[in-house]
Amino acid sequence: xxxSGKKKENDFFSRVYEVTKIIPYGRVTSYGAIARYLGSxxxxxxxxxxxxxxxxxxxxxxxxxxVNRNGLLTGKHHFGNSSTMEQLLMNEGIIIENDRIxxxxxxxxxxxxxxx
DNA sequence: ATTCTGACAGCAA
DNA sequence: TTTGCTGCCAGAA
Numbered sequence: 001x002x003x004s005g006k007k008k009e010n011d012f013f014s015r016v017y018e019v020t021k022i023i024p025y026g027r028v029t030s031y032g033a034i035a036r037y038l039g040s041x042x043x044x045x046x047x048x049x050x051x052x053x054x055x056x057x058x059x060x061x062x063x064x065x066x067v068n069r070n071g072l073l074t075g076k077h078h079f080g081n082s083s084t085m086e087q088l089l090m091n092e093g094i095i096i097e098n099d100r101i102x103x104x105x106x107x108x109x110x111x112x113x114x115x116x
Numbered sequence: 117a118t119t120c121t122g123a124c125a126g127c128a129a
Numbered sequence: 130t131t132t133g134c135t136g137c138c139a140g141a142a
Contacts, residue, residue, distance in 0.1 A: 012139070031124050035138090041125090042137045048123035049139070068124060075123025085123095120142080128134080 012038065016050035017057060019111055023065045026092040027109035028101060030069045037111040052078060064088040071104030 015038050023029055031044040040046070047066070052075075054061040064085045068074050076085035076099060086096045095102040 035124080040138065043139080044124035044137085045122055046124090046138050046140090049121090051123060053140090063123080066123080069126095073123090078123055118142105121140090122138105124137095126134105126136085129132090 012040075012043070012046060013050040013053065016047050017054060017059075017061055020051070020054075020061050020063060020066060021059070022111075022115075023062055023109055026094070026107065028065045028067055028071070028089070028094060028104065028107050029109045029111065031066060032069050033110050033112065034066065037115070048075065051075065062088075065092075065109075067101060067104075071101035071108075073099045073101070 016034060019034050019037055031047040032041065034047045035041055035043040038047075051061070051063040051066060054063050063075070064079065066075070073085050073089075073096065076082050079085045079088075086099065089101070090096055094107055101107065
């Protein structure tokens with residue numbers, strides 16, 4: 001598609017969004033896992049950057065289901081209210097304490113493993 | 117073109 | 130164990 005108003009739609013960013021959108025309800029994953037799934041396992045920071053711009057997307061992106069490898073809600077501050085992210089996660093059955101997901105390994109969803 | 121930044125991850129001390 | 134620095138990649142100024 002010849003630049004539909006934006007740049008390449010199949011950018012690294014768009015892939016991040018696509019992967020993020022297919023995260024099942026009640027499941028979470030990490031930035032590194034997504035980066036790895038996209039091919040660049042060391043671009044975890046880019047994933048965070050992409051999600052930072054996800055607000056400019058018309059579609060809903062469950063960015064709250066993406067945390068760091070420690071299960072820590074590092075990006076909760078980017079959801080308008082600092083409590084929005086944990087509210088959304090707890091609403092999906094995720095146990096959060098001190099901004100960290102308690103049952104992280106339990107709810108962890110790795111695109112590499114699940115999607116192959 | 118160059119520099120800085122960023123919602124990370126890995127490793128060293 | 131916790132704390133801190135480095136590497137990494139792509140976009141914005």
